[in-house]
Amino acid sequence: LYVMKNVYVGFFASTRRYKNADVIEAWELEIGPHRYSYQELKKATKGFKDKELLGQGGFGSVYKGKLPNSNTQVAVKRISHDSKQGLREFVSEITSIGRLRHRNMVQLLGWCRRCGDLLLVYGFMANGSLDKYLFDEPKIILSWEQRFKVVKDVASTLLYMHEGYEQVVIHRDVKASNVLLDGELNVRLGDFGLARLYEHGANPSTTRVVGTLGYLEPEVPRTGKATSISRD
Known part of the structure; x- marks a missing residue:
């Protein structure tokens, strides 16, 4: 019983670590710019606090942030779990804008995907929309x-x-x-x-x-x- 209990606890712990990990899938190796960790972006946006909110729409919310290592100001788009587009929108945005280079296009710096969380990181636009x-x-x-x-x-x-x-x-x-x-x-x-x-x-x-x-x-x-x- 003692052995079975420890096996169960160990399995549960490893499963939990897996669920919270930034798992990389094959398609992610073929596209786009830098991939950020969830913790980096959480820290950059001060935990996605409301006071850092820049805008909100059907796709989700955009937060102002500052990357901890470089102090670069960014806008972090957090796609809503209820978004009709979801993963399709996320991949579309990376594969399209991630490869395009034009002075009048917003700069996609990178992305993050952790379980149901889909985040896109852009250069910060000081004057908004x-x-x-x-x-x-x-x-x-x-x-x-x-x-x-x-x-x-x-x-x-x-x-x-x-x-x-x-x-x-x-x-x-x-x-x-x-x-x-x-x-x-x-x-x-x-x-x-x-x-x-x-x-x-x-x-x-x-x-x-x-x-x-x-x-x-x-x-x-x-x-x-x-x-x-x-x-x-």
């Missing part, structure tokens, strides 16, 4: 010159995604809240959780309609196809 400067009586009114620069920079990013990369990358959710601004109000397109990649010249397969109401082109719900012409 563009929608804060367009709606709800903003504190700062952007000049027409600044607004034109935003439009030009977003267009430059989409041109690169559609024609300048080895594959066609369709964002599928371009809107003001996904356009981020750094400390000098330079544009960074972000949130690639709904992005899809396909080969140049290929006909994108029919998929379910995704995106944000009010930003969808009228032909997308009818055809179910998002392309570089219609979607972005």
Whole structure:
């Protein structure tokens, strides 16, 4: 009985350690930038405290953080367990933005996956998202010159995604809240959780309609196809 008890306790302890470990799967070795440990990001965001919360949406929450070893300011996107996209969104964001390089795209620094926790780490954008400067009586009114620069920079990013990369990358959710601004109000397109990649010249397969109401082109719900012409 004593032996059986110790075997049971040992098995339980090892199982618990396994569950809390940062298990690496095969697909993770083929993609993206640096992988962070859960403890690093927990410490960086002070335990994901509410006072570090930058924003919240259907995908989950974004927290401001400072990496303990480098003091680099970051934004940590914690995908909600209730997110409809979940692991698919997580992998999509890594495989798309993780390989793209453009001055007007938000920089993906790395990721973390531990059991049900899915986290993405980005460079910190000091001025938040563009929608804060367009709606709800903003504190700062952007000049027409600044607004034109935003439009030009977003267009430059989409041109690169559609024609300048080895594959066609369709964002599928371009809107003001996904356009981020750094400390000098330079544009960074972000949130690639709904992005899809396909080969140049290929006909994108029919998929379910995704995106944000009010930003969808009228032909997308009818055809179910998002392309570089219609979607972005």
